[in-house]
Amino acid sequence: SISGNLSAGGVNNQSPxxxxxxxxxxxxxxxxxxxxxxxxxxxxxxxxxxxxxxxxADTSPLLGFQGSFSVLNVDDNxxxxxxxGRLQEAVDLVTVGGTVAARAGTYxxxxxxxxxxxxxxxxKGANPAVDTIIDPALDGPGILVTGSGVSNAQRLTVRDLxxxxxxxxxxDGLRIETPLGLAEYLRFxxxxxxxxxxxxxxxxxxDTVRFLHVLNSDLSSNANAGFRIPSSIGSFDTLDLTNSTIxxxxxxxxxxxxxxxxxxxxxLHVSSTTFTGNGTSLAVGSGDVSIxxxxxxxxxxxxxxxxxxxxxxxxxRGAGSGAAVGNAGSISLTNVTIQGTYANPxxxxxxxxxxxxxxxxxxxxxxxNVVLNAAAPTGLYLRNVRQxxxxxxxxxxxxxxxxxxxxxxxxxxxxxxxxxxxxxAFFALVGMGDPEDRxxxxxxxxxxxxxxx
Numbered sequence: 001s002i003s004g005n006l007s008a009g010g011v012n013n014q015s016p017x018x019x020x021x022x023x024x025x026x027x028x029x030x031x032x033x034x035x036x037x038x039x040x041x042x043x044x045x046x047x048x049x050x051x052x053x054x055x056x057a058d059t060s061p062l063l064g065f066q067g068s069f070s071v072l073n074v075d076d077n078x079x080x081x082x083x084x085g086r087l088q089e090a091v092d093l094v095t096v097g098g099t100v101a102a103r104a105g106t107y108x109x110x111x112x113x114x115x116x117x118x119x120x121x122x123x124k125g126a127n128p129a130v131d132t133i134i135d136p137a138l139d140g141p142g143i144l145v146t147g148s149g150v151s152n153a154q155r156l157t158v159r160d161l162x163x164x165x166x167x168x169x170x171x172d173g174l175r176i177e178t179p180l181g182l183a184e185y186l187r188f189x190x191x192x193x194x195x196x197x198x199x200x201x202x203x204x205x206x207d208t209v210r211f212l213h214v215l216n217s218d219l220s221s222n223a224n225a226g227f228r229i230p231s232s233i234g235s236f237d238t239l240d241l242t243n244s245t246i247x248x249x250x251x252x253x254x255x256x257x258x259x260x261x262x263x264x265x266x267x268l269h270v271s272s273t274t275f276t277g278n279g280t281s282l283a284v285g286s287g288d289v290s291i292x293x294x295x296x297x298x299x300x301x302x303x304x305x306x307x308x309x310x311x312x313x314x315x316x317r318g319a320g321s322g323a324a325v326g327n328a329g330s331i332s333l334t335n336v337t338i339q340g341t342y343a344n345p346x347x348x349x350x351x352x353x354x355x356x357x358x359x360x361x362x363x364x365x366x367x368x369n370v371v372l373n374a375a376a377p378t379g380l381y382l383r384n385v386r387q388x389x390x391x392x393x394x395x396x397x398x399x400x401x402x403x404x405x406x407x408x409x410x411x412x413x414x415x416x417x418x419x420x421x422x423x424x425a426f427f428a429l430v431g432m433g434d435p436e437d438r439x440x441x442x443x444x445x446x447x448x449x450x451x452x453x
Contacts, residue, residue, distance in 0.1 A: 018046050020081040025053040025067055031075055050078035051090035070098040076105030085109030104130050108137045112144040121161030124192035132161040139168025141175035149185025159189035171197030178207040185211045192218040199228040210237040220247040225255035231262045238267040246275045253278035256291040260319060266296025273303055279310025284345050287312035293319040297329040300336050307340030307374055311351055314338060318358035322414030327361035334368045342376035352381035360386050367392035374398055379405045384415040397428040406439040408448045417449040
């Protein structure tokens with residue numbers, strides 16, 4: 001403990017050699033004064049003062065001061081001794097369940113957190129005078145999460161900070177790995193993970209990952225995806241993605257199981273979130289939301305998707321192909337609007353605002369106030385959906401005359417096409433002619449199902 005000193009200073013280093021005075025209490029949680037801006041005891045230049053303790057509490061009756069490492073404060077203005085970065089030193093030292101409070105500034109380091117704790121910044125904006133910014137110094141993720149929480153109330157949490165500029169093949173802003181075979185109860189709150197070489201948040205695991213919350217976050221302008229669940233995953237259960245912005249990512253906004261080989265993914269819940277202009281590469285399957293090989297439960301509530309010329313707006317694709325497909329889980333779309341523009345990649349004709357494929361039983365689908373207002377070749381494209389699908393009050397308001405509102409398709413001899421019940425759906429362009437002229441069904445190919453109004 002270094003406190004109660006006169007204004008001449010708590011640590012006054014007149015030598016050219018850096019002095020390590022970190023892990024001490026300096027009289028104020030705001031940090032040291034003197035050469036720095038806190039109200040604690042003064043320190044001179046050439047003094048490493050970070051991390052510093054948050055209180056004068058002595059945690060042990062033993063001789064000497066045994067400070068509490070439950071809250072550690074970090075400032076990018078502190079000189080740094082040793083090989084670890086400022087944040088990493090604090091993350092390594094903080095007690096399980098504790099908090100590392102990262103003051104505003106730019107931290108040029110890669111951080112790994114391997115235990116339940118909170119890494120807490122001052123804001124996710126781009127101004128280092130008021131926000132906490134991690135701009136990694138080396139290739140790899142900005143923040144690598146290898147630990148877990150233990151319950152909904154006791155999560156490993158990263159919040160109120162910005163990660164940008166991650167580079168290399170593993171250059172995700174935030175990356176989740178499972179060296180212990182499990183990652184669970186993670187929260188990313190008020191985080192910006194933007195302009196990284198990989199994804200904003202990515203899972204890299206063949207094990208079990210579950211119970212993830214992403215709140216009030218910005219996952220934009222990453223080269224791959226905003227949020228990515230890989231096909232290597234062994235098991236995934238529960239993503240709650242809410243009140244977030246996911247824009248202008250290279251391949252997809254939300255990418256789930258891109259090669260369709262994972263078989264145990266469920267409980268994807270997206271609410272009050274916007275997706276805009278994802279899939280900037282116009283790769284096959286690119287778009288705003290791409291969910292593949294999926295027979296679990298999902299919900300999209302109060303979601304707006306705005307295309308910027310990618311392949312597909314929202315794709316939900318079941319596992320398997322042909323006759324070897326399974327049933328859809330409980331999948332609800334409520335107050336969902338898909339607008340903007342979508343386009344066919346070279347050699348493809350299935351670009352759509354909403355694409356549903358490879359399901360036998362689709363009774364688990366429900367649509368409430370779903371508006372398809374995109375300038376796309378197709379509003380709703382169904383392929384190998386083998387049972388009748390009820391569209392609810394789905395609204396087709398796309399304004400491009402050449403557009404098809406609904407397309408039923410079979411591309412292989414073992415695929416089938418069920419009927420579509422559009423009795424309660426709304427077709428805004430009926431005045432242009434018979435609505436039957438704006439669908440592709442059995443009137444165009446006797447092998448297809450019927451869209452009936």
